[in-house]
Amino acid sequence: MCCPRCAPSSSGKPASWSVCQIWDYWPKPKYLFLRHVWRDRVGWDGLKSSVRHVLAQWQPKRVLIENAHHGPPLAAELSGYSTELVSPVPPGARGEEGKPGKLERATMLLNKLEKGEVFLPRYNNQWLPELEAEWLAWTGLEDETSDQVDAAAYAARHAAGHSTVTLWCPIRVPWNPYGRLDWRWS
Numbered sequence: 241m242c243c244p245r246c247a248p249s250s251s252g253k254p255a256s257w258s259v260c261q262i263w264d265y266w267p268k269p270k271y272l273f274l275r276h277v278w279r280d281r282v283g284w285d286g287l288k289s290s291v292r293h294v295l296a297q298w299q300p301k302r303v304l305i306e307n308a309h310h311g312p313p314l315a316a317e318l319s320g321y322s323t324e325l326v327s328p329v330p331p332g333a334r335g336e337e338g339k340p341g342k343l344e345r346a347t348m349l350l351n352k353l354e355k356g357e358v359f360l361p362r363y364n365n366q367w368l369p370e371l372e373a374e375w376l377a378w379t380g381l382e383d384e385t386s387d388q389v390d391a392a393a394y395a396a397r398h399a400a401g402h403s404t405v406t407l408w409c410p411i412r413v414p415w416n417p418y419g420r421l422d423w424r425w426s
Contacts, residue, residue: 257387258287262298263395272352272399273359277367279388284310288317295321304394326394343380346389349396358392 262276278294280286291314295303303318305311307325315323328345352358353375360368374388 257281257385258290259387259391260291260294261388261391261395262294262300263399265395265399267399270352270357270399271359272357272395273361274371274392274395275361277371277388279367279370287314291318302398304398306390306394326398328390341380341382342384342386342389346378346380346386346393348400349389349393352396352399358396 257279258281260278261274264273264275265271266273276294276298278290280290282290287310295318301322303315303321303323304326305315305318305323306328308328311325315325349358360371371388374385375392378384378386378389
């Protein structure tokens with residue numbers, strides 16, 4: 241069933257995706273392990289229901305939510321979980337014309353990927369082809385789909401500031417609910 245919230249925007253571009261990723265972090269070698277991805281174009285009720293389902297299944301210690309658009313109301317809906325609103329813009333990031341863009345947001349993630357510090361699951365990963373397709377096709381241009389890149393970038397930024405093993409869930413919410421691959425472990 242399609243709802244109006246999933247319809248293309250007035251600009252002709254498709255509506256953004258909501259993304260919820262489950263990550264583990266091993267601080268000694270600075271490794272990130274992506275455990276699970278939920279990604280869909282849903283309305284407000286679908287977003288709340290789906291995120292609650294993922295959180296109930298994985299029980300992360302921390303829930304990071306993009307502090308933009310519908311992030312604050314979503315955080316308020318998730319009582320019982322330790323939530324933190326994260327800025328879409330990293331501190332001190334500056335891109336073209338002095339304002340940060342998608343590339344600046346993803347710099348820490350790109351560096352970790354280049355160093356081989358991000359691992360993807362070999363099994364139970366039906367979401368992996370879409371994730372890899374987005375990551376490998378992404379060039380940093382503003383009009384590109386990058387919702388899974390953004391959520392993973394939040395994970396990389398969060399990991400950089402923590403020194404303990406943890407399981408957490410960065411959530412990327414849409415701005416408008418209306419309108420060599422050997423990184424795998426066995």
